[in-house]
Amino acid sequence: KxxxxxxxxxxxxxxxxxLVLNCSFTDSAIYNLQWFRQDPGKGLTSLLLIQSSQxxxxxxxxxASLDKSSGRSTLYIAASQPGDSATYLCAASGNTGKLxxxxxxxxxxxP
Amino acid sequence: GAGVSQSPSNKVTExxxxxELRCDPxxxxxxxxxxxxxxxxxxxxxxxxxxxxxxxxxxxxxxxxSAERTGGSVSTLTIQRTQQEDSAVxxxxxxxxxxxxxxxxxxxxxxxxx
Numbered sequence: 001k002x003x004x005x006x007x008x009x010x011x012x013x014x015x016x017x018x019l020v021l022n023c024s025f026t027d028s029a030i031y032n033l034q035w036f037r038q039d040p041g042k043g044l045t046s047l048l049l050i051q052s053s054q055x056x057x058x059x060x061x062x063x064a065s066l067d068k069s070s071g072r073s074t075l076y077i078a079a080s081q082p083g084d085s086a087t088y089l090c091a092a093s094g095n096t097g098k099l100x101x102x103x104x105x106x107x108x109x110x111p
Numbered sequence: 112g113a114g115v116s117q118s119p120s121n122k123v124t125e126x127x128x129x130x131e132l133r134c135d136p137x138x139x140x141x142x143x144x145x146x147x148x149x150x151x152x153x154x155x156x157x158x159x160x161x162x163x164x165x166x167x168x169x170x171x172x173x174x175x176x177s178a179e180r181t182g183g184s185v186s187t188l189t190i191q192r193t194q195q196e197d198s199a200v201x202x203x204x205x206x207x208x209x210x211x212x213x214x215x216x217x218x219x220x221x222x223x224x225x
Contacts, residue, residue, distance in 0.1 A: 034213060043202060043218040089154070096167055097142050097206050099214065101154040 002027040004092050006102035013080055014110050021075040021105045023090035028068045035064050035075050036089045080109045115217035117203050123223045124193055132188040132220045136205030143186050145178060149199040160186060193224045
């Protein structure tokens with residue numbers, strides 16, 4: 001049974017810092033891994049999707065890496081801004097597309 | 112449509128009543144998923160549709176919960192005899208045939224059972 005864990009649960013940083021959010025999963029037979037952002041009271045916004053055959057994906061200041069053998073993914077946020085404050089969720093998918101989510105990391109970027 | 116549409120956005124119902132939640136996926140997306148997010152909890156898988164069939168309904172919490180999808184498009188999640196523990200945000204997502212397309216989530220329906 002796939003389990004996804006995110007560390008840390010919460011993170012507070014000053015504006016401008018580079019930061020890393022961690023995600024680990026127990027079953028390496030994943031189809032893809034996706035990072036989402038959730039703002040309070042809102043739905044989920046997809047940030048990056050990494051196929052199982054890929055090692056990383058980049059979008060602007062965001063970079064996500066995937067190491068299937070060790071069951072880990074990281075989300076790197078460069079030059080953080082107050083607008084990056086949100087909860088970040090990672091989710092691992094099997095071949096049916098069913099997503100197993102971590103509990104999320106709540107990020108606060110202070111001006 | 113351009114995105115996944117869910118209705119209603121908010122629903123307050125009395126304990127014991129039935130409710131129907133609706134999801135309109137992105138046109139052409141064959142896969143549709145329902146998830147539930149309770150206060151302070153993570154996202155919990157409920158059911159997955161491929162076309163009109165549901166090969167995985169393992170996350171439905173009880174037989175009070177059911178879902179259907181018609182025409183390979185709109186899906187409704189029905190909760191019968193609602194209980195207070197059903198209060199949560201119900202999220203719908205859709206994905207193209209190639210799962211590499213990723214998932215697009217709707218904004219959710221916030222259900223409050225009083």
